[in-house]
Amino acid sequence: MSGFGVDESYLLSVLQSLISIESINPSLVQGGSGESKIAHQIGDYLDRIGLEVDYQEIDEGRENVIGVLRGGGAGRTLMLNGHTDTVSITGMDIEPLEPVFRDGLVYGRGAFDMKGSLAAMLAAAKELVMSKARLNGDVVFAFVADEEYASVGTEEVIKEYSTDAAIVTEPTGLQLIIAHRGYAWAKVEVRGKAAHGSLFDVGVDAITKAGKVLVALDELEGKFQTQSRHPLLGRPSVHASLIQGGTELSTYPDYCRIELERRTLPDEDYHTIEAELNRLVSDVASSDRQFDASSEVFFYRPGLEISEDIEIVNHLTNACQTVTGTRPELIGARWWTDAALLSRAEIPAVLFGPSGDGAHSPVESVDFESLKTTARVLAEVTSSFCG
Ligand SMILES: [Zn+2]
Known part of the structure; x- marks a missing residue:
């Protein structure tokens, strides 16, 4: 084991300072402070290390900060x-903004998802500068807003910065994620005919008609359970998320809306999901003359699938070997990340980060030892990939 070291006390103090800055996504939680304050704190760290610092304002209180280390x-x-x-800090069983370091774990909101990783990125940048690592290519340290909601931050970064590869440092338990699922949000609007509750020969009940859509969704989910599986990602899935309809007890409802989420495999694009839903609705309509509905896919994020053979995977695998003595596993994740947006913008992206527990949960912590490893691996892979 060799390679780059890490300044442990710097890593810990940066992490503690980042946890203590509330940066709840205001699109997700009303009253959340957003990312400007934490972006400026990170900008100060980047400046002190000696990187070029650039801010991207996305909205009021919403900023990215980018540090560039020139090769x-x-x-x-x-x-x-x-x-x-x-995400939100309400209802937590720990002090969300007052970090505690105990038994090798750092506790606080965002410690694991993912301020620990941000501190590791800064510690890696500092190590590269202090050790005067010889880099030919530039390194872009992107600290982005809004991943927990609509990923506007990474979309903004992509407009101005392009690199030959990217590592998204979400926590991966020191394994290497090369694939994850995508998702689509869709709605089905079912139209009925309003009438007094006594007028069965006039009214058309939009809610019971919508029930046929729910049954069809359940059958689709059942079909996914038996279909062949992706080696890293398993199967796709679908579930109904929201339902709305009806006006009062004694009236036939003229409208019912179902919103649903479809989790996708990397080879399923927007059109796959649109066609699947259109077919589902028209199949119901073909067996019921009174059924009248339309569907729309209103939000879509692609999945991620990176070849095991690309250079960043080799460099990252070797960097782990150098730092820890073992090769990481190449794995898939069920959840979605910004890596898919980077890859779609022709920046092949993989994920690597620390261990911990409790993302979006009442008790959240990051394993400090794995954070030290993350920082060292990031410095190592950067120096080999850009060197
Ligand atoms: Zn995250």
């Missing part, structure tokens, strides 16, 4: 990408 030549360029926003 000396025309070598490969790399982006390290982490999100600065967190």
